[in-house]
Amino acid sequence: MIELIGLTKQYRSRGKMITAVDEVNLHIAKGDIYGIVGYSGAGKSSLLRCMNLLEKPTRGEVVVNGVELTKLSKEELRLSRQKIGMIFQHFNLITSKTVAENVAFNLKAAGKKKEDIPGRVKELLDLVGLLDKADYYPAQLSGGQKQRVGIARAIANDPHVLLCDEATSALDPKTTESILELLKEINKKLNLTIVLITHEMEVVKEICNRVAVMESGRIVEEGGVYQIFSDPKESLTRDFIDKVMQFSLPDRLMKSSSGTIVKILFREAKAEEAVVSDVLQSCQVKGNILHGKIEYIQDAPLGFFVMELTGEREEVDKAVALLDEKTAGVEVMKP
Template sequence: MIKLIDLNKQYVTRSKTVHAVDHVNLHIRKGDIYGIVGYSGAGKSSLLRCINLLERPTSGQVIVNGTDLTKLPKKNLRIARQKIGMIFQHFNLLSSKTAAENVAFNLKAAGVKEPAIPGRVKELLELVGLADKADHYPSQLSGGQKQRVGIARALSNNPDVLLCDEATSALDPKTTESILKLLKEINQKLSLTIVLITHEMEVVKEICNRVAVMENGKIIEEGDTYSIFAAPQQPLTRDFIDKVLQYKLPERLLERSRGVIVNILFRESKAEEAIVSEVLKSCGVTGNILHGKIEYIQDKPMGFFIMELTGPDTEIRKAIEMLTDRTAGVEVLRNVL
């Protein structure tokens, strides 16, 4: 669906050349909800804007539906862009126009004939749950409602691709949840490919089936979302995931412990089984849960328990060996044996 081949974007200033996008290769499949995550300055916004050539790459190829956009003349590029919708962090609505007029504006700009516009506007506002807000101006709408208008506007030309530029960053957590739910519904109903950039791994966890992690203009890690969460390879990726899963235990608990403290990891079906209780019972070891969490990523469970194990030394070692065999792994955080 979307292929980025050796993509580069440089900005030249008086003092230096900034490599905002540095030799990026990505393949985004049709129907993906693809997340691109990174901190500010990582290059993710530049990368996103290269996909529809709002930013023209310094070099490389941007292939969408088999067409290399970088080789199109201006007229053909304008037509191709109509199949790539975009929503923005700060909505970018026309303040002097109502919700319906904001959506209609895009239709008129695309050359849709006047008689067809009202029906299409009504259909789009119903799709995003704003049928009753058609005559409201942006100043009369909440942040979430403004973003819904932005989504309706981006969908006006029946795009194949929807680009989301930090679409939820300006929203509170509850509204973010509702917008992500809407995007997922749109993805499923319209078979739409969604590319979403964010600095929040929580957003990726909730909606994306694949994710790429960016740092200094480069893709440093890429894969399906569950695998990235289950076994992150890069320190930056682990940093993002730690903020979601919160593995760390307060130092005071480690210092006060009189037993062995272990972090037991669970993946997929094993996260829903009574493995720990069975192992501890068979070894005669007591387990005190200090911290634990189960998350569902792409409807598959992932979890961990941080436990203090007490009992005979030999039985604790045996329990750790059995847990290592039957779970996704055991990390010893403190060992007094």
């Protein structure tokens, strides 16, 4: 659905050249919810804004739904852009217009017949759960409601793609969750491809199927979300994932424990729990769970639990070797 080839964006600022996007190649398939993560200044917004030519690339190609955008005339680009919706961190609503008027504005701009507009506005507001707020002004809405208007407006002209630049960063966790749910629903219902930028891996974990990690204008790692979470290659990727998967054991526990402390990894659909108890029983080793964390990523479990193993030294070693063989892996935290 979206193909970026050798995409480069440079800005000239106070006589200096800044390369915000550096030779990026990226393929986003139809129906993907594609996440782009990176720290501030990595070039995420620049990359996203090149996808609808809000920023004109310095070099490279931007192909959306089979159309090379950089080759289009002004008028052709205007039409192509109607099929690329966008939502923003600060919503960018027209404050002097009501909710219904904000949505109608995009329909009018796209040349929709006047008599068809009210019906379509109603349909859209229903979809985002704001039918009862049609006559409210943006100032009378909560942040989450404003973003719902943003979404209704962005999808008004049945776009192929929805670009989201930190669309939930200004919202509290609960509201974020409800907006992510709405995006997921729209993705399914309308088979809409969604690209979303975020600095929170939590958001990626929640709704994306693929993710790219960006640093200094480049994509340093890219892949399926489960694969990236379970086996990150780059230290930057690991930093992001740690924010979701991190845990710490109190020092006191590590010091006072007389047994062997191991971390047993969970992956995909492996029935680790049964395996663990079988192994411990067969080796006559006792296991005491100290900590555990399981995240569900696209409905597949990913996580670990930390156990203290006690018993004869040889038996404990045998149990660790067996566990390592039969589970997704064991890390000895304290021998």
